[in-house]
Structures are given as structure tokens and as C-alpha cells.
Amino acid sequence: MSSYFVCFACCLPVRGHTRSILCDVQQGTFLFIPNVLVDILEMSRERTVDDIKAHYGHEHDARIDEYLAFLVEKNQGFFTQTPQRFPPLDLDWRNPRLVTNCLVDFDTASTHDLVDLNQQLSQLACESLELRFFHPLSLETLTQHLDAFRDSTLRSISVVVGHHPSLQLEALEVLLVLHKRVKHLTIHSCPERDEHHHIDLSTDLIYTTEAVTSEACCGNVSSQLFRCNILSFTEARSFNSCLNRKVGIDTRGRIKNCPSMRRSFGDTRSTRLASVVGHEDFQRAWKTTKDQVLVCQDCEFRYICQDCRAYLQDPEQPLSKPARCRYNPYEARWE
Numbered sequence: 392m393s394s395y396f397v398c399f400a401c402c403l404p405v406r407g408h409t410r411s412i413l414c415d416v417q418q419g420t421f422l423f424i425p426n427v428l429v430d431i432l433e434m435s436r437e438r439t440v441d442d443i444k445a446h447y448g449h450e451h452d453a454r455i456d457e458y459l460a461f462l463v464e465k466n467q468g469f470f471t472q473t474p475q476r477f478p479p480l481d482l483d484w485r486n487p488r489l490v491t492n493c494l495v496d497f498d499t500a501s502t503h504d505l506v507d508l509n510q511q512l513s514q515l516a517c518e519s520l521e522l523r524f525f526h527p528l529s530l531e532t533l534t535q536h537l538d539a540f541r542d543s544t545l546r547s548i549s550v551v552v553g554h555h556p557s558l559q560l561e562a563l564e565v566l567l568v569l570h571k572r573v574k575h576l577t578i579h580s581c582p583e584r585d586e587h588h589h590i591d592l593s594t595d596l597i598y599t600t601e602a603v604t605s606e607a608c609c610g611n612v613s614s615q616l617f618r619c620n621i622l623s624f625t626e627a628r629s630f631n632s633c634l635n636r637k638v639g640i641d642t643r644g645r646i647k648n649c650p651s652m653r654r655s656f657g658d659t660r661s662t663r664l665a666s667v668v669g670h671e672d673f674q675r676a677w678k679t680t681k682d683q684v685l686v687c688q689d690c691e692f693r694y695i696c697q698d699c700r701a702y703l704q705d706p707e708q709p710l711s712k713p714a715r716c717r718y719n720p721y722e723a724r725w726e
């Protein structure tokens with residue numbers, strides 16, 4: 392009896408213009424596959440392998456066998472007589488929180504009230520926060536800032552801070568033990584140091600010579616930033632992969648979708664976050680998917696790549712591709 396071929400439920404094909412990928416959202420990896428193999432996989436739930444071969448004509452049998460053997464070898468799928476026993480994953484993205492992440496920028500003139508911010512984010516049940524300091528901070532000042540988040544709903548905090556002589560490895564290891572919510576600490580503008588330390592299984596400390604001196608340092612797109620997991624994959628299918636459920640506060644305390652964007656929805660000194668994030672206008676940016684963005688909609692990486700709506704290739708076209716992406720999906724080439 393002829394078999395069916397079924398991909399594991401966590402192995403999800405994404406068709407691009409020139410080639411496709413098969414994302415394994417459980418292993419966090421992806422394989423390049425030809426577009427015709429996506430056609431075959433789409434057929435394979437309804438048709439046996441023999442039926443698929445008949446559809447393409449038997450002169451292609453060897454090629455189809457080769458493709459399916461490749462997927463078996465890569466642990467992406469299997470042959471079965473009972474495909475109905477292996478239903479596909481539900482790819483809807485749901486989250487009960489109105490806000491999942493917040494990005495706050497600081498320069499030397501910023502006067503953010505972090506105790507109040509923590510209370511507001513906790514009322515919104517926000518999960519993650521990034522604090523981005525464009526200037527150096529001493530260990531003492533950094534500790535004071537983090538003390539504002541000792542009692543919080545936040546599960547993770549990322550800190551990006553300018554190099555200061557007091558930010559030495561031993562002292563920061565102690566700080567990270569005391570502030571377990573801090574999962575990523577990046578010291579930028581280091582004079583001569585590029586180091587990556589894993590403090591424990593979930594905490595990273597990075598020293599880099601790269602400078603992060605303004606919000607304009609954001610918006611980079613590279614294969615190293617791809618995220619191939621079920622949460623980000625499903626979110627990117629239905630929402631914006633950078634802005635969804637995000638609130639940004641720029642260096643002057645203006646509430647925005649992202650600190651790099653122009654439009655402000657109020658000032659943190661006079662406007663509560665809750666009154667902004669529930670607003671239809673504010674939520675509009677959450678809903679721009681990569682399937683709507685020009686060029687990205689033809690790219691095989693569109694569900695694992697982070698979007699940027701602040702820096703656009705054509706600033707007059709809101710659905711333009713991110714300015715800092717150098718991938719050309721029509722030629723399958725990074726420029």
C-alpha cells in the first residue's frame with residue numbers, strides 16, 4: 392500500500408519567491424528547500440506519495456524520492472499510512488496581556504520615573520523590559536535604576552549601557568545574582584573588549600566595542616537575529632514581529648510604538664500608559680505583518696525575521712521594506 396509523507400507538526404514550510412525554508416520551531420533551526428518541495432508537502436496530507444508522483448509524471452519519481460529521503464534524514468518528517476493521526480499545529484498566536492514588552496531609552500538628560508513606570512507595567516502585567524542607556528553609567532547608578540524593579544510582574548529585563556570603569560565582570564556577576572530578572576546585560580562602547588559571558592543558563596553578559604549612542608543604532612536585520620521558535624513564528628504570521636504589544640518611551644519621556652518612531656501618543660509625566668496602549672490608533676502598528684510589507688512578503692525569512700517600521704527603505708511608503716535589510720529574496724542573496 393502506498394504511504395503518505397507527513398512533516399512533523401513543528402516543521403513548517405515558508406514559501407519565498409526564489410526558494411523556501413522549512414522551519415523547525417522545536418529545534419530552532421531551518422533548512423532551505425526548493426519551492427516545488429513546498430508544493431509537494433502541501434499535497435502530501437491529501438495524496439499518497441504514489442499519487443503525487445503520478446501528478447508530476449513518473450520521469451520525476453527519483454527526484455521526489457530524493458527530496459523526501461532528505462527530509463527523513465534531516466528528521467523533518469516520516470512516512471505513514473495514517474496521516475490523520477498527525478494533525479497540524481494550531482498556528483494562532485494568543486496572549487492575554489495587552490502589553491508584553493516595553494523599551495525605554497535614556498540619555499544624560501532623561502528624567503524617567505522608573506518606580507512609577509514599574510507600577511504601570513505591572514498593572515498591565517507586562518513581561519519584558521529593555522532599558523537602553525546611550526551613555527556610561529556607574530555600577531552604583533545602574534544598581535539604583537534596577538532597584539526600581541525589585542517587585543514587579545516583569546519576567547525579564549535587558550539592559551544596554553555605556554562602558555564605565557566600575558562595570559567590571561566580578562561586580563556585574565554580583566549585580567546579576569541580586570537582580571535575577573536581568574537576563575541580558577550589554578556594556579557598549581568598551582575601549583578594547585568583545586566578550587560574551589554566560590552567567591548562568593539564562594543570563595548573558597556582553598562587553599562590546601560597538602557603540603549604542605542613540606535610538607538610530609536600532610533596526611538592524613541579519614540572519615544572526617532570526618528567531619525560529621513557535622511563539623515568534625506564530626506572532627509574526629499575524630502581527631508585527633517588532634511592535635506587537637510593545638510600548639516605547641523615548642529619551643524625553645514620550646510614549647510611542649517605538650522610541651525611533653516620530654509619532655508620540657503623550658508624555659509619561661501626564662499620560663498613563665494604560666490609556667495609550669488600549670487606543671486603536673496606537674494598536675494599528677501592531678497589526679502590520681510581513682505578509683503586507685513590500686519585498687518581505689516574497690521573502691522566505693518573513694516569519695523568523697524581526698521587522699522594523701521606524702527605518703524604511705522608502706520613508707514615504709509605510710509598507711516599505713526595513714532600510715537596514717540587505718537581503719534580496721528575488722536573487723536569494725545577501726548584498
Ligand code: SF4
Pocket residue numbers: 612681686687688690691692693696697698712713716717718719720
Ligand atoms: S526581506 Fe524582509 S523578511 Fe526578508 S530578511 Fe529582509 S527584512 Fe527580513
